[in-house]
Amino acid sequence: MRIALTILAVAALASVPLWLRDPYLLNALITTGIFVIGAMSLNLLLGFTGQLSLGHIAFFGIGAYVSALTSLGFDIGLPGDLRLVHTPWPPIVGFVLAILIAGLCGYFVGLLSFRVRGAYFVIVTISFAEVVRLVALNWVELTQGPLALTNIPSIALPLPGLSELTLRTKMQNYYLVLVVALIAYLLIARLVHSHFGRAMRGLMENETLAVSVGIDVTKTLTLAAVISAAIAGAAGSLYAHYIRIIDPEVFAFINTVTMVIMVISGGKGSLAGPVVGGLIFGLLPVALRPIMAPEAQWIAYGGVLIAILFVLPRGIVPSLAQRFRRRRSGTTALAPVALAETAVKERA
Template identity: 75%
Template sequence: MTRFIAPLFLVVFALVPLGLKDPYLLNALIITGILTICAMSLNLLLGFTGQLSLGHVAFFGIGAYVSALTALGFDVSLPFGLRVTHEGGSPLMGFVLAVGLTGLCGYLIGRLSFRVRGAYFVIVTISFAEVVRLVALNWVELTQGPLALTAIPNMVLPVPGLGDVALRSKMQNYYLVLAVAAVSYLIIARLVASRFGRAMRGLKENESLALSLGINATRTLTVAATISAAMAGAAGSLYAHYIRIIDPDVFLFSYTVTMVIMVVSGGKGTLAGPLVGGILFGLLPVALRPVMAPEAQWIVYGAILIAILFLMPRGIVPALESLALRRRPAAAEAKIPAKNAEAGANP
């Protein structure tokens, strides 16, 4: 059943802007889509390898800053009298560099921390995120610190017959985010279905048995961390070129909490889980904002999350799968007496 969720989401959300006239709601969908990409990338670690990263927002922020600085340019002085100057370039090149550099950061963090996993990995990721936030806050010459990087150019894509097209409208950015989300989903789906994906799940379920079968735990987890970080960096790049202003608040821990909530509520270790959780908890604040005060919104937000975790401990998608499996045998058993009755009536 769940294999139809992603194509259904793609079709539905591809049609949404055609009938949506409210720019506020379209903006909410764009931000929700960006956070959902981050949730999918985190699910690759948390859901399929069992490794919790509480510093995942670091890769999101690095991607945003790398892409923005690549497009804006910079002029910074380094130790030993060195100076680095960049005049600014294509936002698309910034996107590529954001994916590459965040993937490299994920690789380095993985190599350092996966030799001692568990709580040590969690501590390393939190520390890394805090260090990166402090660098962004205090390296004013490069990042403008709390003053923020402003006037970040829109994403520019080459279109055959039209040349380079700047994506200025909300609808253009919406479809760009939807396309990146679809590609990210396909990459994760192919990865999970491969031999490498079986190795990831083996390490999550029974690491000792996986090691006895010859699976290299450090290498497998490091590759997963690299891909996960690269996807988070891609989301950060999209965010920077859409919002067009970023500051060190992009590294706030609340973003990581939001990603974890999306993964856990939707169903970690499932492909559709981050999509369902991302849409639910991305749009829930938007739905609550017109009808209640901010304080009440957080109460309802928390109450819904607690209810989901109590009633569906494994998440929404696994709960729906279990419900569908329970109904199939019941339907099959109901058909057997009917067939026997027909056979008795027609000897």
């Protein structure tokens, strides 16, 4: 049944551009889908290892800048009157490099920060995100600083026997984001249901017991951080090539908070949770904008979040799944009683 629901959801999402003609709403769906990918990557850490990273937007931004600079090229000075010149490469190469370099950054951050726990880990991740933001802001020769990188080319897909397909339209970008999101979802699903995924869950539930059975804490958490950072880097690359302009505001703390809200409201530790939470809180501002003032929108946004967590404290997906299982088990338990009552009535 779970597979059938997943296929049905993918089919429904794939049909959206065929009947949705409003470019504004389609744009909102594309940007929401990109942040859903980022939320899925965060859920791998928060939901399956129990590690709260409040600097996760750093990997998103690193992916965006790496991909943009790879496709735009750069010319920067080095010590000793030397210069480093990079000619533009195809955007698809930038997309791959964004995944690799973001994953590499995740490796180094995980290797250092997973030696601490709790609040110390949160502080390390926030500090890393702030350092990366300051580098993007002040290294003007490379990143253009607050002036932003502009005219970032759209992603072009090579076609065998033909030239290439440049994804310029909103419909093309929508399907690109949908495909990347589906790949990320399947990758995370395969990962969490593997031996490695069971090790992650074991560390989250009882680290002392997990260590006693031979699970390497640092290695497991660092590998999770690498995969999580790589997926976030892919989302950042998609964002850069779709928006086509990047500045240091991409590292804003509010973007990390948005991802955390998507994960918590949808249900951390569930595969579909970030998707459901992401669609709700990604599209909610779009629904509220025509009917509310900006201040009232934030109040309503917070009110909806509080209401969801009050009614469904474990998040939307886990709480509804738990209620469905209870109702189903209750019906199954009542079945023998109903049969017995029917037999008594027949004998009478």
